[in-house]
Amino acid sequence: MDKRLVVVGTGMLAEQVHYYFDTLGGRPVDAFALDAQFIREPQFLGRPVLDFAEVQRRFPSDTHELFVAIGFTATAARKRWFLAVRAAGYSMPSYVHPSACVAANVAVGENTLIQEQAMVSPFVRLGENLILCPQVGINHHTRVGAHCFFAPAAVVAGDADIGERCFIGANATIRDRVRIGEGCVIGAGALIMADCPADGVYRAARTGRTRESEE
Amino acid sequence: MDKRLVVVGTGMLAEQVHYYFDTLGGRPVDAFALDAQFIREPQFLGRPVLDFAEVQRRFPSDTHELFVAIGFTATAARKRWFLAVRAAGYSMPSYVHPSACVAANVAVGENTLIQEQAMVSPFVRLGENLILCPQVGINHHTRVGAHCFFAPAAVVAGDADIGERCFIGANATIRDRVRIGEGCVIGAGALIMADCPADGVYRAARTGRTRESEE
């Protein structure tokens, strides 16, 4: 039988993860976890909010798994929590939404969330601790490092390399065979046609207002 | 048992709506409706084309529902018809394509069309009288006002606000937490990264021809 859960985070991503596992999936979430200095309220969604030491005391790894639901604004914290939870002996589940399409020859690592209609093609290799938002597409033979966040409808064409800890923004496009170095931030709507050295920020030109609507 | 239908409009959207309800869904469409001054042909797809007064005489609300299938070129007319049909006592169905993915905690209002592979995440709130074309993505916690039209593959990231009567063009990108005021027209391929006051028009730069193909 699946273990019960503790979810790390109290933001909108944690709310969604609670919805997937608990409301829809029937796997109870017994608590939420935060770094002690960020705890503002004693409860979230009716469950206690605890620091990690308290989680370990009350919900040990023989009965509970943890899911780190920290979003794109804090990738470093998401990686740090992932490593700390693993070091403490917990396993971490993954969640693949039923409407997602992940090829049968792709392995999904721990603490990975693959949301509605996300798509992972055959021959892709996925690292651990990934967030694939709805309608993301990771195309054939692409390799994705750990701890990345793909915002809604981001598209990675075939045979690309995405380093660890990258953020790929909403509806961004990474062309085939491009290499994105570790820690890059690719903005929403960006078009990446060539290799990106590590730790770069790429922001697409936003669309300006041209006139008033006449209707 | 579902009531029979009258569809408002005789354009390509009306043809699609007829296909979904009648051809695929087994709900007969008995007539099409138009404002009297726009009636050019007595029939469309083999059914009579009638003005609203005639529809009310021949197909009353105890046996029929109406679906307003007026597309993005006439948002004001779509809203006006929606209100007139409701005022006349008709209910209006919605249609969610089987390949679409609408979260269980999202309510779909009247006269809403959610086409192939459109996606509505958990915690979204949808107004009435919406058209979501194929592959549209409305992400978590976003609020959408009534009478909006989302063209194919338009993406709204999480926690955004879309006002009433907006048009969001094909493959446009609205970033998370942005507010789009009422009546905005966001062009195809646009990238919206900041709030848009009401009634604005935003057109993305189109891609020009660079050279001749060599193959």
Added chain:
Amino acid sequence: MDKRLVVVGTGMLAEQVHYYFDTLGGRPVDAFALDAQFIREPQFLGRPVLDFAEVQRRFPSDTHELFVAIGFTATAARKRWFLAVRAAGYSMPSYVHPSACVAANVAVGENTLIQEQAMVSPFVRLGENLILCPQVGINHHTRVGAHCFFAPAAVVAGDADIGERCFIGANATIRDRVRIGEGCVIGAGALIMADCPADGVYRAARTGRTRESEE
């Protein structure tokens, strides 16, 4: 019973086609075919690599079908092989991934690959020998000529015309009612808002590096 297969090509597309038909679909691929001058290795995925004359000797059309799996870098070769295979009396299968959504009133021609979550709306007309990569959207009433390649997540809005032998890049956007002439190359992320005469190349502006990431 379905005939056995020979796949033309030994690249990543051929590998995917082998995966779909043979690994997943239980239709054995007995060989791969190449023009004689391109044969470098005697085997690919454990099957012999043969020129077309040898294929015809060993795997005749009464027992075998051919699938031409030549990708976007060689559209002319893909068309040439398609015509040669047909002239030699072979039939060519098509493959529609189970997660794709093709309207019931759309006919799929020979040697067409429709990959994961690709979407073809009602009233679309498709030519033969097409590749629709994952998450491509071909919207209502659009007409697509033969031998085209649609890269991942390319979007064609409604009632457009796409000529023969076009390449439409990853996440490109073709607005509604636009006509794309034969042999056009529409780059990744391009936004096409007006008709494109034949044999044009359209490349979108790529996103540049703006600064280093601070996290």
